[in-house]
Amino acid sequence: MAKQEDKILLAHGSGGKIAHELVNRVFVTALDNPMLARLDDSAVADFNGRLAFTTDSYVVSPIFFPGGDIGKLAVCGTVNDLSMSGAKPLYLSLALIIEEGLPFRDLERIVASIVKAASKANVVIATGDTKVVNRGSADKLFINTAGIGMVPPGVDISGNNAQPGDRIILSGTIGDHGIAVLSQREGLDFSTKLKSDCAPLNRLVADMLEVCPDIHSLRDPTRGGLATTLNELAQQSQVSIRIEEEAIPVREEVHAACEMLGLDPLYIANEGKLVAIVPAEDADKVLKAMRANPYGRQACIIGEVRTGNPGRVVMQTRIGSSRIVDMLVGDPLPRIC
């Protein structure tokens, strides 16, 4: 391999000959599917039903971290956003902004990770785009994925649908992703065994919908953490939410790291967890279905929806007192997703 081919050049984003070579060498081969291989400006497919559409850009630093990388994150994150509307994810777009000089092997490793994650989530990378910017004009690699999914008939999941009396279920431990990325970035060694929880949650949601098509709200507590997500749901539905600190699972390593750094696990990003708001009478069967799925083994009821004080989230602490849990203010952990 010629030396110049070891790194991404500006010309790889030019739209010209070398850009076509990159697309064919790295993307079309790896992401082998007929929609993408047509190489037209748009992918085309038949679609009949209720369409869910979402987008997210991923700017995580570093691009490789314990338990994943920016590619896996970009697939799982958008798969999860679709899943949170109850949709079955079908198609993703994949758009890369690459800083000139990125090693080819890093790009290939990330594309391999994208392929693996897309296969696991059973979604097709249907269309894509690659831009290259001058050295110093971006930080290694940013990825945007947009996603299209189909919402099954009868499913109506929204942050607006929480009702007083509903139970709040959390699918597992919080803070794993944020602390894993932070420890990699800062070279901290307090959490060598900790990995990001980055995972596709579409099958977990499908399992939940099978036993309870009437799930009211679903959301994955990414940026801003569990606290911010609960505040969003309380505000959107104009209800209050009460949670119990003791019920919220936090790994020992995450707890220790947060203590040391003065962070609160409630505000740390997760990439493989969800919060579900379900009718009280359905809570047990939803919980049972979740615990039977690898991504919901530690699912538990953490609280309930109440009337009064619309938009307020209150937590009963371990020592028995109550405190208001606000949205994240400021940003203790930038570029975590």
Place this chain on the structure above:
Amino acid sequence: MAKQEDKILLAHGSGGKIAHELVNRVFVTALDNPMLARLDDSAVADFNGRLAFTTDSYVVSPIFFPGGDIGKLAVCGTVNDLSMSGAKPLYLSLALIIEEGLPFRDLERIVASIVKAASKANVVIATGDTKVVNRGSADKLFINTAGIGMVPPGVDISGNNAQPGDRIILSGTIGDHGIAVLSQREGLDFSTKLKSDCAPLNRLVADMLEVCPDIHSLRDPTRGGLATTLNELAQQSQVSIRIEEEAIPVREEVHAACEMLGLDPLYIANEGKLVAIVPAEDADKVLKAMRANPYGRQACIIGEVRTGNPGRVVMQTRIGSSRIVDMLVGDPLPRIC
């Protein structure tokens, strides 16, 4: 307004309180529509038919240029990619990666431009995302838009469909966008009157399809210019293409700038032009329909599709000789779109 609110902060991308304020203040108000205002992880809409899906990231520098800005470009570029499959553009996603410190007024000006362009193209911004990265980790602002459109029944447009004998139509002058951006970036004054051709082409394509549902191929010659686009079409359809230099309209200012800088207008990006490959017997009526549309006034037949030498593009020059026109090699004008 408090001083800290004059610029975008890292916390505006945190997912927390100040991020919600940004979304509500800048996006939800400006992009007022019920799909976005739900503020769920995905937008949901009914869809029945053939779906076209595309994505593009925009990294143009500078973010404001004569005739447009990165916001207008991000809407028009994706509207045009959908249009090139014959689809009627319906929904766009909008994802911003902002460098910390971007003036709020720049962001608001760009969002206003997005609103205007989306309204002109009659598309809904259905879902969005905002990330903020540390100063120096991006260059002011990158935008990704993905788009969803509906392909009308009976329309089958692809770069694979060009047939020997087909006529090649170009919708107007080439090189305007690339030279306008370049002159702004480099502070060149040879083209003070030149503006980017950045425009939504969906209505032009609808007008063309009305008189000729059997259009074989459509493509907008953006990165890599007309030369690269024609090479793509010749390769995808395994045909050769012959064009006439004299037939290709180039503005005097673009011609002069290219002469001075040693550039070839055939390789300069356009953002409001298209190439159509149509059956010979339909060429005149397509041309007539194009010339009746504001974005096709200068449309003309520039060549034809031939058998033999699959993938080759040959140009008959003004002086009567023939030369092979290859794809763009290298990148004379990075970050032009």
